[in-house]
Amino acid sequence: MLVVGGGVTGCYTALDAASRGLSVALVERDDFASGTSSKSSKMVHGGLRYIEQGNLPLVRRSLLERQRLRRNAPHLVQRLPFVFPVLSQDGVLDPRVVKAFEGLLWTYDLAGGWRIGRLHQRLTVPEVLVRAPRLRADRLTGGLLYYDSRTDDARLTLTLARTAAHFGATVLNGAACRGLIRERGRVRGATVEVGDRSVDVRAGVVINATGVWADSLGALSDSGHRPRIRPAKGVHIVVPWTRLPIDGTVTVPVPGRARRATCTRWGDVVVVGTTDTDYDGPLDEVLCTREEMEYLLDGANTAFDADLSAADVVGSIAGLRPLVGGKQGATLDMSRDHHVWTDPNGLVTITGGKLTTSRHMGELVVDEALKVLGRKARCRTARLPLLGAAGYDTEATGATGAPARTWASGTAPRPASSPS
Ligand SMILES: Cc1cc2nc3c(=O)[nH]c(=O)nc-3n(C[C@H](O)[C@H](O)[C@H](O)COP(=O)(O)OP(=O)(O)OC[C@H]3O[C@@H](n4cnc5c(N)ncnc54)[C@H](O)[C@@H]3O)c2cc1C
Structure with a gap:
C-alpha cells in the first residue's frame, strides 16, 4: 500500500495498515505535519458546536476517539x-x-x-x-x-509516523508524488520525486491522504474528477x-x-x-x-x-x-465529517474529518483499500499504544511539572505567578 500525504490522516492510515501486517510506504512531499496538521487548534475534542449543529453522531464518534487517543497516547494528549x-x-x-x-x-x-x-x-x-x-x-x-x-498536533503526527515505521512501514518526507502509475487502467503505484531523483513506487493500492490538495491527486488519476474540497x-x-x-x-x-x-x-x-x-x-x-x-x-x-x-x-x-x-452556505456551518471514496481507477481517497477522528479515518480508508486488494485483516489501532506511551504515568509527570516545561518551549513554568 502506498499512502500519499504525511499529515495526521496519512500517518494514522500508514500505522493502521502496517499494524494489520500490510507492506506500507508513506510519502510526504514536504515535512510530516507541514500541512494542516500543524495548524489546528490542537484540541482533541467532541466539538460542542457540532451538537449545536445537530450532528450528534460526529460528537459521539469524536468523544470515543478522544478517549482512545487519551489511552493510546497519554504522553501526548492532556x-x-x-x-x-x-x-x-x-x-x-x-x-x-x-x-x-x-x-x-x-x-x-x-x-x-x-x-x-x-x-x-x-x-x-x-x-x-x-x-x-x-x-x-x-x-x-x-x-x-x-x-x-489537547495535543501538540505536529508531535502527534510525527509520533504516528514513527510508530508506523516501528511496525515496518517505510516513511519518507521530502518525497512528492508527481504522477500515478497505471496497469490496465488501474492505479498501481506512483512516481515520487525525491530530491533530484524520480522513483517509481509500485503498489497494489494507492491512498490519497493529501488533505486540501486531494483534488490535485484525484485529477491525476481520473480525468473526469470533479473537485470536492x-x-x-x-x-x-x-x-x-x-x-x-x-x-x-x-x-x-x-x-x-x-x-x-x-x-x-x-x-x-x-x-x-x-x-x-x-x-x-x-x-x-x-x-x-x-x-x-x-x-x-x-x-x-x-x-x-x-x-x-x-x-x-x-x-x-x-x-x-x-x-x-x-x-x-458558510464554511462555519459545513460538516466536519470525513469522506472516503474509490475512484473508477482504484485510487482511494480519504479527506475531511478532524485531527480527533484521524484513527477512525485511518481504519475506514484501510478497510476500503483492502476491498481493492481483495484482502481481509482486522484493524488493531483502537488499543494500540503509540511510541512513548508505555510506562508513562500522567500523575507522576504532572507532579514534576515536566509537561509544563515542554509546552513552554524550554522555559520553566511559573507556578508562583500562575492564576491557578
Ligand atoms: C484552523 C484549524 C483548526 C483546527 N482545529 C482542530 C482541532 O482543534 N481539533 C481537531 O480535531 N481538528 C482540528 N482541525 C482539523 C484538522 O487539523 C485537520 O482535519 C487535519 O489536520 C487534516 O489532516 P490531513 O492529514 O488530512 O491533512 P494535512 O495535514 O494537510 O496533510 C496532507 C499532507 O499531504 C501532503 N501532500 C500534498 N500533496 C502531496 C503530494 N503530491 N505528494 C506527497 N505529499 C503531498 C502535504 O504536504 C500535507 O503534509 C483544525 C483545522 C484548522 C485549519
Missing part, C-alpha cells in the same frame, strides 16, 4: 478545562440561554464526555476569575466549565501569557460576529483563534492577514481588560480545513 463565562449581555452565553446551554453540556457528557472522568459544572464569578483574572467582571454573572483534551481558512494569533493570563481555555464572543473565539494557554503563551472563512488563494501559502489579526484582537479585548495590540502578537498560525462539499 485534559483541558474549558470555561464559558456567562455575561449579563453580549456574551457567548447570557443568563437566559444558560439553562439551554447546560442542556447541551449534559448531552455532551452523556454522548461520551463523561469518559474524561469529570462532568461539566457551574462556576461562580470568583471561580471564573480565578481562571481568567483579567476577564471584564462588570457583566460577568458566572460561568460553565467542562473538559476536553472546499478549503476553509482558520487563523490563530499568539500573545504572551503575561498579557492574557488564563488557565485552560476561555471562550469569548467576537463582537458583531456569529463566531466565538477560544483563548488557550500554551505554556508561556496564549493562542487566540480561530477564524473560519472561505479561501480561494494559493494552497501552499496561507498567511494571517492584518484584518484577521485585528478581528481576533478585538474579540480578546472585548472580553478581557488586556488592551492587546498588534505589538503584543508574537506569532500567528494559519491553515486550511479540508472540508468536503459545495459552495453553498
Whole structure:
C-alpha cells in the first residue's frame, strides 16, 4: 500500500495498515505535519458546536476517539478545562440561554464526555476569575466549565509516523508524488520525486491522504474528477501569557460576529483563534492577514481588560480545513465529517474529518483499500499504544511539572505567578 500525504490522516492510515501486517510506504512531499496538521487548534475534542449543529453522531464518534487517543497516547494528549463565562449581555452565553446551554453540556457528557472522568459544572464569578483574572467582571454573572483534551498536533503526527515505521512501514518526507502509475487502467503505484531523483513506487493500492490538495491527486488519476474540497481558512494569533493570563481555555464572543473565539494557554503563551472563512488563494501559502489579526484582537479585548495590540502578537498560525462539499452556505456551518471514496481507477481517497477522528479515518480508508486488494485483516489501532506511551504515568509527570516545561518551549513554568 502506498499512502500519499504525511499529515495526521496519512500517518494514522500508514500505522493502521502496517499494524494489520500490510507492506506500507508513506510519502510526504514536504515535512510530516507541514500541512494542516500543524495548524489546528490542537484540541482533541467532541466539538460542542457540532451538537449545536445537530450532528450528534460526529460528537459521539469524536468523544470515543478522544478517549482512545487519551489511552493510546497519554504522553501526548492532556485534559483541558474549558470555561464559558456567562455575561449579563453580549456574551457567548447570557443568563437566559444558560439553562439551554447546560442542556447541551449534559448531552455532551452523556454522548461520551463523561469518559474524561469529570462532568461539566457551574462556576461562580470568583471561580471564573480565578481562571481568567483579567476577564471584564462588570457583566460577568458566572460561568460553565467542562473538559476536553489537547495535543501538540505536529508531535502527534510525527509520533504516528514513527510508530508506523516501528511496525515496518517505510516513511519518507521530502518525497512528492508527481504522477500515478497505471496497469490496465488501474492505479498501481506512483512516481515520487525525491530530491533530484524520480522513483517509481509500485503498489497494489494507492491512498490519497493529501488533505486540501486531494483534488490535485484525484485529477491525476481520473480525468473526469470533479473537485470536492472546499478549503476553509482558520487563523490563530499568539500573545504572551503575561498579557492574557488564563488557565485552560476561555471562550469569548467576537463582537458583531456569529463566531466565538477560544483563548488557550500554551505554556508561556496564549493562542487566540480561530477564524473560519472561505479561501480561494494559493494552497501552499496561507498567511494571517492584518484584518484577521485585528478581528481576533478585538474579540480578546472585548472580553478581557488586556488592551492587546498588534505589538503584543508574537506569532500567528494559519491553515486550511479540508472540508468536503459545495459552495453553498458558510464554511462555519459545513460538516466536519470525513469522506472516503474509490475512484473508477482504484485510487482511494480519504479527506475531511478532524485531527480527533484521524484513527477512525485511518481504519475506514484501510478497510476500503483492502476491498481493492481483495484482502481481509482486522484493524488493531483502537488499543494500540503509540511510541512513548508505555510506562508513562500522567500523575507522576504532572507532579514534576515536566509537561509544563515542554509546552513552554524550554522555559520553566511559573507556578508562583500562575492564576491557578
Ligand atoms: C484552523 C484549524 C483548526 C483546527 N482545529 C482542530 C482541532 O482543534 N481539533 C481537531 O480535531 N481538528 C482540528 N482541525 C482539523 C484538522 O487539523 C485537520 O482535519 C487535519 O489536520 C487534516 O489532516 P490531513 O492529514 O488530512 O491533512 P494535512 O495535514 O494537510 O496533510 C496532507 C499532507 O499531504 C501532503 N501532500 C500534498 N500533496 C502531496 C503530494 N503530491 N505528494 C506527497 N505529499 C503531498 C502535504 O504536504 C500535507 O503534509 C483544525 C483545522 C484548522 C485549519
